[in-house]
Amino acid sequence: MFSQSVFAEVFIPSQEYVGYYDHEGVYTVGGNVKNQNDFALIPTISITVIDGKNTLTTTITHVTIPPRTDIPFKIKLPEITGDSPILLEPKLKFAKTEKDPLSIMILYDKTLIKHDDGHVTGRIINNGNQTIFNPKVLAIANGHEKMLDVVSNIEYIEKIEPGEIKEFSMYPDPSITEDIFYYSCFAPVDSTVIPISTKKNGGDFDFRYDSGAWYSAAKFNEEGTTLTMRGYNSYPLETYANFEFPQISGKEKFNVTLNDKPVHFIQSIDDMGFWHVAFTVGPTSQDILKITGFEKGLPPITSKIPQWIKTNANWWSTDQISDLEFLEGIAFLFEKGIISVPSKEITVQSNWKIPSWVKTASLWWSEDKISDDDYLNIIENLVKRKIILV
Incomplete structure (x- = not known):
């Protein structure tokens, strides 16, 4: 890892770093990470807010940033509730990696329009020769003198084929709509599902979600049958949420409520044996999400490695997700x-450079052609050889 003081070519400009309370009253921090190096990197950002007598520090791992590229970020901190929170200067570290610029390009033509109500519409094109799954577009909404918000496309884009053009629309938080002057730093990215781990019946329960909304404070009831979370959607359009859970009995029948009101949802099971619970999230909403119907206990222990990591390995080996997600x-x-690898085996100069044969090994492992221990030995060897930094 490297500090900002060592490599000034990686930084967050003060005029592109902001904290504010959104339309739903949730404290929100956004910024823009600039990578002016000739190599790609994975930034780690430490955000500190002084809230009266309390100080909150949160660390996030940003998406991989290709060489000479800017990519904005955004995070919500519901723990901040004071009248005048103070956002301190961010601390930035990063790990070197290898990643080519995404082949998705913004079409800067007459179709890129800022509308009177503050939202923007436009189009993206895939100029590469590979399908890109779950792309997103980020951008900065600016006032006359400073950055106001980080925005992303509101609609779900499952994939974009080579040569294909897709439309997108972005809406700023309603609390700053009237102050927007222009948009900048449009950045196509590979979207990532968000892993969460919470306690359930005395153990760890790992699951993931993909959504245009944001969820936090996951907690099971004492029986381990009801999962509760806080959800936020600051945008004036509805969006989606798709939760992925491991099976316990395989006979689970879920129910979903938002603020104790039943909502329509779809329950399905994928090829890897995971439950999916998907539903629509209303515009400009702040909800308490409850998902009931979990069986007591934890998923059967079939491996010391969570199944979602094995799923990731399969998707990565077939180019369905990015290096970062893997x-x-x-x-x-x-x-x-x-x-575990002894600290003496790890160097701060390590590169996240993954040999191509690791994709083959990952595919074999996902298909149970090699054992968990064999695969773990491969990963451990990559760290010992200083190819992967941990």
Whole structure:
């Protein structure tokens, strides 16, 4: 990892870093990470807010930023509730990696329009030769003198084929709509599902979600049958949420409520044996989400490696997700102590450069052609050889 003081070519400009209360009263922090190096990197951003007598520090891992590229970020901090919170200067570290610029381009033509109500519409095109799954577009909404918000496309884009053009629309938070002067720093990115771990019946329960909304404070009831979360959607359009849960009995029948009101949802199971619970999230909403119908206990222990990491390995080996999403799973293995390497074996000069044969090994592992232990040995060896930084 490297500090901002060592490499000034990676930084967050003060005029492109802001904290504010959104339309729903949730404290929101947004910024723009600039990478002016000739190599790609994965930034880690520490955000500190002084809220009266309390100080909150949150660390987030940003998406991979290709060489000479800017990519904005945004996070919500519901813990901040004071009248005059003070957002301190961010602290930035990063790990080197290898990633080519995304082949998705913004079409800067007459179709890129800022409308009278403050939202913007436009189009993207895939200039590459590979399908890109779950792309998103980020941008900065600016006032006359400073950045106001970080926005993203409101609609779900499942994939974009080579040569295909897709339309997108972005809406700023309603609290700053009237102050928007222009948009800048449009940045197509690979979207990532968000992993969450919470306690359930005395153990860890790992699941994931993909959504245009934001969820926090996941908690099971004492019986382990009801999962509660806080959800936020600041945009004036409805969006989607798709939760992925491991099976416990395989006979689960879920129900979903928002603020204790039943909502229509779709329950399905994917090819990897995971439950999916998907539903629509209303515009400019702040809800208490409850999902009931979980079986007591934890999923059967079939492997010391969570199934979602194996799923990631399969998707990565077939180019359905980015290197970053795959590496997030590998980092999880070290955080949980599933893999451990003596600190003397790790160097701050390591590169996140993954040999191509690792994709083949990942595919074999996802298809149970090699054992968990064999695969863990491969990953551990990559760290010992200083190819992967942990």
